[in-house]
Amino acid sequence: MTKVLVVDDEPSLVRTLSINLRARDYQVEHAFDGRSALQSIAEDCPDVIVLDLGLPDIDGVEVIRRVRATSEVPIIVLSARHDSDDKVEALDCGADDYVTKPFGMDELLARVRAAVRRHTPATSHAPAIHTPDFALDFAERIAIRDGVQVRLTPTEWHFLEALAVQPGHLVTQADLLREVWGAGYEKETHYLRVYAGGLRRKLxxxxxxxxYLVTDxxxxxxxxTGTTERRPQH
Incomplete structure (x- = not known):
């Protein structure tokens, strides 16, 4: 059974989310502040985290940073902050998705399912990539840069896999968003900019x-790769 940790300081929202998730056969734990959330993550190893940014003790972005230091668990931000800078900061720190309040329950449940799907290893159709600077083994999900293993999140692996199926070939923004995040994300182009930037920093x-990871x-x-035509970055 998939375990979801709901982190929010609004008891009524936590209760509503818990009822809806349990009705769909998710196991639900909850935390009302950042410290309790970090303790629960360390002890109970949830499969998905639904996280509010406006927590009473530790800011949600800092919670994301601390989680990402040790874990690749999918994180869906659930926040009243609508500013694009807040979204970019959360995604840049390692969040997989961002939902603004108020939200539709069906939308949130769809995003939880998508997060679980991205986190579930599947047979990769992408060939191993070897460049002078890094190597990617998609079958084993191992990334090596300068002889050192690099931690990539499941969403980062999906991003790279969608491009590596045909190295050097263009994948459009809409196709990449559908492949990595699913239907309904075609307009979330800022997700691509943030994840591409994060992968460049890592690789x-x-x-x-x-x-290697270039934009048209x-x-x-x-x-x-070393065998594909190099194109200029604009």
Missing amino acids: EPDPAHPR PGIGYRLL
Whole structure:
């Protein structure tokens, strides 16, 4: 049974979420502040975290940072903060998804299902990638840069896999969003910018001038290797 940790300081919202999730056969735990959430994550190992940013003790973004230091568990932010900077900061720190309040229950449940699906290992159709700077083994989900293993989240692996199926070929923004996050995400192009930036920091020798994960501005992304044509980054 999939275990969901709901972290929010609004008891009525926690109760509503718990009822709806349990009705769909999820096991639900809850925490009303950041410290309790971090303790529950360490002890109970949830499969998905639904996290409010406005917690009474530790800011939700800091909770994301601390979780990502040790865990790849999917994190869905649930917040009243609508500012795009807040969304980018949460995603940049390792959140997998961002839902603003008020929200529809069906939408949130769909995003929980999508997070579980991304976290579940599947047979990869992407070939192993070897470049002068890093190597990616999609079957084993192992990333090596300069001889050191790099931690990638399940969403980051899905992002790279969608590009690596045909190295060097353009994958449009809409196709990449559907492949990684699912239907209904086609307009969330900021997700792509944030995740591409994070992957460049982890893999590229010079993230500001990427050689491998390149953008066709306004169109999509390509993953280049040592055997594919290098295209300029605009």
